[in-house]
Amino acid sequence: MGMSRRFVVTVAATALAGAASVGVAQASTTAHTAATTGVKVSSCRPANHTAKITPDASSAGHRHYRVTLTAAPGTESCKLAGSPTGVHFYNHGSLDGVTAKSYGAQGTAVTMSPGHPVHFDIQVPSGTGGAKANEVSFTLRTPGGGIIPGESFADGSLSVDAGTQIGAMQAGA
Numbered sequence: 169m170g171m172s173r174r175f176v177v178t179v180a181a182t183a184l185a186g187a188a189s190v191g192v193a194q195a196s197t198t199a200h201t202a203a204t205t206g207v208k209v210s211s212c213r214p215a216n217h218t219a220k221i222t223p224d225a226s227s228a229g230h231r232h233y234r235v236t237l238t239a240a241p242g243t244e245s246c247k248l249a250g251s252p253t254g255v256h257f258y259n260h261g262s263l264d265g266v267t268a269k270s271y272g273a274q275g276t277a278v279t280m281s282p283g284h285p286v287h288f289d290i291q292v293p294s295g296t297g298g299a300k301a302n303e304v305s306f307t308l309r310t311p312g313g314g315i316i317p318g319e320s321f322a323d324g325s326l327s328v329d330a331g332t333q334i335g336a337m338q339a340g341a
Contacts, residue, residue, distance in 0.1 A: 211239030221324025
């Protein structure tokens with residue numbers, strides 16, 4: 169009975185060590201993966217880019233925020249088009265009730281790659297203070313109306329309100 173128990177403990181310990189190794193392997197950087205396997209991954213996938221929200225110049229009756237997406241080193245370029253969909257605004261993890269519509273030309277494709285960021289605009293009516301937010305989630309679109317699987321997230325302070333609109337992707341930071 170003692171031998172059988174030791175065998176089970178040994179098997180369990182081996183399985184846990186194997187699982188820990190898998191976790192370490194999965195945590196490797198995109199650049200390292202590309203360098204060691206020769207496989208390039210798309211910079212459009214949510215895990216392969218970062219996004220930051222910054223205030224932008226106001227226009228008549230609107231506040232603007234720029235969401236800049238930066239591709240991870242070692243990723244392959246990809247094409248995006250139109251306004252992101254499924255946009256949700258959060259304040260410290262709590263979902264704000266504001267919904268947004270897209271605006272602008274939706275068919276123009278832009279290319280994102282390491283060293284070549286892209287951005288989109290969040291346009292908010294400036295009539296009221298709005299609801300505070302510090303994170304935005306969204307789904308990216310491809311030319312032709314397809315979507316990039318998964319949700320991307322951007323961090324930064326902003327305020328949103330009824331009438332908020334999301335602009336189409338544009339080249340540059």
